[in-house]
Amino acid sequence: MNAEFNACPRLRREGGRLRLDGAALDDIAHQFGTPVYVYSRAGIEDNWRRIDAAFGARDRLVCYAVKACSNIAVLDVLARLGSGFDIVSGGELERVLKAGGDPAKVVFSGVGKQMWEIERALRAGIGCFNVESAAELAQIEQAAGDLNRAAPVAVRVNPDVDANTHPYIATGLRDGKFGVGIDEAEALYDEIQRSPLLEARGVDCHIGSQVTDIAPYREALQSTVALADRLARRGVGIEHLDIGGGFGIAYADAGPPPVEDYIAAVVDAVGARPYRIITEPGRAVAGSAGLLLTSVLHRKRNGGADFAVVDAAMNDLLRPALYQARHDIVAVRRRGGETRAFNVVGPVCESGDTLGRAHLADARRGDLLAILSAGAYGFSMAGNYNSRTRPAEVIVDGGEAHLVRLRESIQDLIEGECLLP
Template sequence: MSDFDYQKGVLHAEAVPLPAIADAVGTPTYVYSGAALTRRFQQVTEAFAGQPHLVCYSVKANSNVAILRLFSQLGSGFDIVSGGELARVRHAGGDPRKTVFAGVGKTPDEMAQALDAGLLLFNVESAEELEALDAVGRSAGRPAPFALRVNPDVDARTHRYISTGLKTSKFGVPFEEALALYTRAKKMKGVRALGLDCHIGSQLTATAPLRAALSKVAQLYLALQARGHALEYLDVGGGLGITYADETPPSPAEYARTVLDATRATGATLILEPGRSLVGNAGVLLTRVLYRKQTPERTFVVVDAGMNDLLRPALYEAHHALQPLVRRRGKAVEVDVVGPVCESTDVLARARPLLLPRAGELFAFMSAGAYGMSMASNYNSRPRPAEVLVDKAAWRVIRERERVEDLWRGERA
């Protein structure tokens, strides 16, 4: 994470010392590097230069409107999974005509809103969803453009909660049913087949599963064209991993070679849906030490960030590196870093070697730009963190810290 490094012993985001942000805004606070976001997006687009393609940033990874606006200004489209995400994209200035709508549970109202907005493509995930989309298209008086998401039954070799391409997954249509569904769709007046979609999972660190899945999908694409389906788009999904600890995920260039080798014969315009790989290493979560606690079995360090602020360790047993904002010398001891939430799973870093932190000391959970704030909640009636975007030596708050009064907004006593 070259955009987060130490300068004279103090951790910086670009040219901004992170303690200055923590002192001004408080903790917990998410901090993002605009340079890292921009560079990663450009690396992906450059890797696919010469091949017709559209990058559709996966909004669920981090949905702050400032980040959406930045990607939109860089030329990005968007991958959404709800009507709320569509509203965010439009509020941020994103183009619905460069937006694809995924997810297994789109409601008819969400479909109608997206169709009215001029959405590029609906990624349909079941036969009944196709029927619902057909009804929406007929009611609107214009066919809804769609791609069928197929499930190639390929193991993504990632955590079971983020592997989406197996037969046991709720996502996608079984591969062997796709031809029949496209044939059925030809007789429907409210839909129009424009593409084919596949996404096998998230945090992919090897290219072999992707190659296997896309090779199958490319053959299906060609078979559909041979049967008279005028497809234009092949949505290859996203899921490219990042480094949290010692992972060595493919580079954007290696990822592009894998995708292009598997799909070049289709002649399709590729739709890419990167999320984590664009924002994950571009963000950190700042936190402050509250207490230290010694038991016969453990040394605990209690911080002011909890699982409601950063859910991934509790949900996925995920690893986030932990760095002090100001380095000091000493001998490391093994500690569990825990939050204030009243749950035993509120452990943000287990069995970590750290110089025993002092109360008030500041730390950063690294690689927290993806699925950090977007998964944050008000559990235990805790206001959600602030968010900050850094641009060289300048920074600004892009989401104010929630106030206690915000916790019951909309409730009636």
Template sequence: MTIDFQALADKYGTPLYVYDFERITENYRQLKDAFAGQKSLIAYAVKANSNLSVIAHLGKLGAGADCVSGGELLRARRAGIEPYRIIFSGVGKRDEEIELALREEILLLNLESEAEMKRVEDVARRLGKEARISIRVNPNVDPKTHPYISTGLHENKFGVEIDIAKRMYIYAKNSDWLDPVGIHFHIGSQLTDMEPIREAAGIVADLVRSLAAIGVEIRFFDVGGGLGVVYRDEEPIEVEAYARAITEAIRGLDLTILCEPGRYLVANAGWLLTRVLYEKRNGEKRFVIVDAAMNDLLRPSLYDAYHRVEMLTESEGRGEATPADVVGPVCESGDWLAKDLELPPTEPGDLLLIHSAGAYGFTMASNYNTRGRAAEIACEGGSCRPIRDRENFEDQIRLELGHLEEE
């Protein structure tokens, strides 16, 4: 749909996150249709954008939820996701989070170590509830992505090697409190090369076959997420080719595919609106200072990530565009949103639109420098509505007030 960003900024203020729910729907259906003819569950990776309305919207389309904390699990349930569509992943789960998952009777817990498996077994025994589990296998495949979002190599903290995985499956099969129903791998995020995915799927599918030979029957083949999107000039993987590589790897096996997309569903369906405060120069260096900052969008500072920045305010007649760094008010040299961006001369109040901000934008936001987090807006069916109010000062200090000692 066509979104009037200027009207939204005027009505709700800036910084402001805006999401196109129709595009999210289109992305979901494209991926789900790619697996047509194969049993599958698309479990949305909640960490990408954990707004309740975003989760609920995907749930109504048939999506499940991939959660990496007890809080995300509770968000998924509050948003209406049924327990049998929820997966609980993550390398470190507290006992109370494991207990929550078992009490909610979710589909399965993805386990990442023998130590974690023993903790899950202990909690399950204490509750008298059998735990459905999957084990995250590290296939030692280079995903060819940013090192911070690479997860499938031995040097990463995620998953277990194949020999350890076999030992864990045998242990779980013989346990009264563990039910090994799935196998999981996830080699990284923002993947744009098909070959590492194909290689990893083949390695893990072969492990499924060897487990069947020793009596461990796997029912769920969890391929993780990580499908890349366009930020600048990337060539994303075609979802049909992606699905075909997965289904070919498990040919002859009776498995339900679990897929955990996050970025793919929401990144390019979201934008961050910000206004120019003023300009300054340090020698030859030009800075355009805006009201959004690294606490609103951390990816540029954290990953040196690129987001396209578009000037929405008409600037004809102002002069020639020159390179500028777009920076925020936060007291850090790392507080920047774009570097060496060609911009015409700007004036206070000019509106800039930061693209591809629907994933790992608001969900990574903070109150650093006691800055309130932005409002969030959903657009669908020709209209837009708030789905999170702007955070004010009182919201930020609420949990501290009761502990403030009066002098």
């Protein structure tokens, strides 16, 4: 596809209007209001298929990381492609089941699984628990005993590599909370071998998110593959290597390698070993397929700076405030004249409530802006700070826009709260 917008390949400017897969963004704003997240079904499918196809003839399972964008309509689109799912909570498991995902293709990651979540996952028959500590392994064994069914497990190895990404999304460093060191992992596999309630299925590792360099994958795989080899020599028969997610995507300040290059490096590192390769991409599936549509409320000038105050804010899209992430922001209808830089800011009472910078000829009330590459860690990280209601979500499918999540109402916001007696 000949993409005009790197950060959102399915976006086109036609006759002065910005269209996502043929659907005009100004029509979507009109119909559903703003702020609104808009996803392209074809974009999600293309991204998933590209990752899957990059493995060629290699046995693999692409487990979409639900946390990136967890709307059940998105999960349904992926389940229909045969996707597996990487979950980190009981809530995510329920979403996958509701969307028709196959529990046997679910891997369960996360450092703090609770007993009810483990039991629910065991009852549902998930494919594998990615175990992050000895204490968690003991808990899983206990749940397996209580339910009288063996638990499939992989140990998440912390390979101690620097993924060269923002520190908040680097997860492969020894001093972080994720996984266990290689030596401890070996000891955990001994325990798994001893237990009739635990079945070793694989070795797991995840180094971080928005990783824009392939070298850290090679480095991490060296130690995980070596561990798998040692396990094989000791008769621990694992079936898969889970390399996690993390493939970087294009943002205003990032132009990572194509996803095929990451996967080629992974396939190369695993070589002729007979393991199925599992990967857990989230951002690389949903990120470029979605955008956040917002309206200008006011224009103002303070000091030497121009501001476009918009109706989306950090509670809707947290990434710029949390990670200093930089999203491309473009006008839905371009105004004539010379452009200048505007700081695009939301109404929340924090200086960090800055969504990014846009080059605009002007920013007048009602003008629509599209914040690109917002499909991943956009809505799924949205909250209600400043008692703001969360946006609607829309999927464009074959040129038609479908509402897949109602905008939250003020009633939704206070539902469940009550006054003191």
